[in-house]
Amino acid sequence: MATEAHGAEESSLVFHPMDQFIVKPLFGDGEVHWYTITNATLWMAIAVVVVLLLMVLGTSGRNRVPSRVQSIAEMAYGFVYKMVEDVAGKDAIRFFPYVFTLFMFIVLANLLGLLPMAFTPTSHFSVTIVLALAVFLTVTVTGFVLHGTHFLGLFWVSSAPLVLRPLLALIEIISYFVRPVSHSIRLAGNMMAGHAVIKVFAGFAAIAAVSPISVIAITGMYGLELLVAFIQAYVFTILTCVYLKDALHPAH
Amino acid sequence: MEGDIAELGKYIGVGLTAIGMGGAAMGVGNVAGNFLSGALRNPSAAASQTATLFIGMAFAEALGIFSFLVALLLMFAV
Amino acid sequence: MATITEDAAGHAAEAAGHAAESAGMPQLDFSTWGNQIFWLIVTLVVMYLILSRVALPRLGAVLADRAGTIANDIAQAEELKQKAKEAEAAYDKALADARSEAHKIVESTRAEIQKDLDAAIAKADAEIAEKVAEGEKAIAEIRAGALEAAETVAKDTAAEIVSALGFSTDGADVDAAVSERMKG
Numbered sequence: 001m002a003t004e005a006h007g008a009e010e011s012s013l014v015f016h017p018m019d020q021f022i023v024k025p026l027f028g029d030g031e032v033h034w035y036t037i038t039n040a041t042l043w044m045a046i047a048v049v050v051v052l053l054l055m056v057l058g059t060s061g062r063n064r065v066p067s068r069v070q071s072i073a074e075m076a077y078g079f080v081y082k083m084v085e086d087v088a089g090k091d092a093i094r095f096f097p098y099v100f101t102l103f104m105f106i107v108l109a110n111l112l113g114l115l116p117m118a119f120t121p122t123s124h125f126s127v128t129i130v131l132a133l134a135v136f137l138t139v140t141v142t143g144f145v146l147h148g149t150h151f152l153g154l155f156w157v158s159s160a161p162l163v164l165r166p167l168l169a170l171i172e173i174i175s176y177f178v179r180p181v182s183h184s185i186r187l188a189g190n191m192m193a194g195h196a197v198i199k200v201f202a203g204f205a206a207i208a209a210v211s212p213i214s215v216i217a218i219t220g221m222y223g224l225e226l227l228v229a230f231i232q233a234y235v236f237t238i239l240t241c242v243y244l245k246d247a248l249h250p251a252h
Numbered sequence: 253m254e255g256d257i258a259e260l261g262k263y264i265g266v267g268l269t270a271i272g273m274g275g276a277a278m279g280v281g282n283v284a285g286n287f288l289s290g291a292l293r294n295p296s297a298a299a300s301q302t303a304t305l306f307i308g309m310a311f312a313e314a315l316g317i318f319s320f321l322v323a324l325l326l327m328f329a330v
Numbered sequence: 331m332a333t334i335t336e337d338a339a340g341h342a343a344e345a346a347g348h349a350a351e352s353a354g355m356p357q358l359d360f361s362t363w364g365n366q367i368f369w370l371i372v373t374l375v376v377m378y379l380i381l382s383r384v385a386l387p388r389l390g391a392v393l394a395d396r397a398g399t400i401a402n403d404i405a406q407a408e409e410l411k412q413k414a415k416e417a418e419a420a421y422d423k424a425l426a427d428a429r430s431e432a433h434k435i436v437e438s439t440r441a442e443i444q445k446d447l448d449a450a451i452a453k454a455d456a457e458i459a460e461k462v463a464e465g466e467k468a469i470a471e472i473r474a475g476a477l478e479a480a481e482t483v484a485k486d487t488a489a490e491i492v493s494a495l496g497f498s499t500d501g502a503d504v505d506a507a508v509s510e511r512m513k514g
Contacts, residue, residue, distance in 0.1 A: 055385035097382035189317035
């Protein structure tokens with residue numbers, strides 16, 4: 001078993017499934033400081049460039065009858081706008097640029113990460129935890145600014161029997177503070193799992209007998225991952241909207 | 253050889269966490285199946301509830317992801 | 331045995347090296363967190379500025395403009411439809427008017443023609459009656475002329491016959507006898 005694994009490691013196709021997530025400096029081999037330009041920086045910058053191309057250059061015509069790129073931009077705009085309006089309510093529209101930024105960053109990072117040799121920023125907990133904490137802080141601050149202490153009514157379920165209320169309040173508070181955890185781990189875990197599974201199948205491709213199955217499996221997983229990349233961005237955005245609704249209308 | 257036994261336990265534990273993903277699979281299937289049967293009963297209300305469908309799926313799936321996370325922590329971090 | 335232990339030791343050393351190199355999961359390598367968080371915040375701020383300052387107002391304006399244009403076009407189409415309906419009604423009314431006018435004209439023309447026709451017929455009848463009377467008169471004259479001529483011929487013939495038979499007589503007797511016979 002050990003010798004077999006050892007023998008396989010000597011061939012060029014073997015790699016660790018988690019190696020793709022290593023953050024390394026783009027130029028040179030130095031240590032990773034906070035300002036170092038790394039592969040993570042590169043792929044985040046590519047996401048920004050894509051946003052520029054899609055949302056700014058693509059719409060520069062301001063056509064009444066849209067071009068192809070402009071229709072994509074308009075579709076994204078309409079999709080997120082409708083989501084914010086439907087889920088969080090009309091008065092959440094002032095958060096629309098914020099929610100749209102989150103959506104564009106996540107969906108582009110997820111989709112660009114599916115390119116071969118790419119790095120996926122959203123597969124790192126450091127990134128998704130910052131995103132989720134930003135949402136959590138926005139929701140909490142907005143709730144307290146708009147409703148003051150009345151915002152705490154979110155945890156005091158007035159429709160429940162009085163005896164149950166302290167217990168429910170405890171559960172509500174726990175679930176409120178678990179939100180950023182599940183919010184961030186869901187996104188990072190999904191992206192990491194998909195990429196790791198593809199890499200594991202790719203590792204099997206080195207064994208000649210199973211390599212056709214492995215290639216078919218990679219193809220199937222890749223299609224699933226495209227779907228997951230979009231759905232996770234959608235889920236992150238819609239949960240942001242749900243949490244924003246709690247901040248804007250805390251009454252149950 | 254004692255280290256190898258610890259290794260063995262680790263891998264058994266990692267294998268056991270895969271059961272958690274089965275639970276998540278059942279949960280997601282339950283959400284989707286119930287949504288479909290509800291949507292077939294009342295198709296006019298289905299479109300307005302797709303957001304709820306995805307939120308429910310996301311919550312069910314998140315728990316499966318947690319078990320995957322536990323597996324990864326066992327494999328690489330412990 | 332020796333090779334196996336050596337192999338295992340090598341494996342363990344390699345695993346340890348691997349662990350040191352990537353600290354297990356790269357996600358849990360906290361030395362890179364600061365870097366990623368810094369660049370994430372930079373990215374998000376840049377993206378937010380691009381989207382909220384340039385892209386979203388522009389897209390909002392384009393979509394509002396389009397919605398306005400569509401609403402305008404629909405209103406205009408509605409107006410044009412109304413106008414078309416009015417025009418159709420006016421056309422129908424004009425058509426009905428024209429038809430009744432034409433009917434009236436036809437009626438009056440017919441009456442006029444009838445009057446002219448009646449007058450012409452009456453006149454023609456009168457002319458015909460006159461012509462008939464004239465003809466009858468001419469026939470009567472001719473007949474009278476013919477009778478007279480026949481009487482003269484008869485008288486002359488009778489006188490000739492009488493004289494040929496060797497009777498002498500004066501013309502008056504023969505004439506009277508012929509006239510007597512002819513009246514008979």
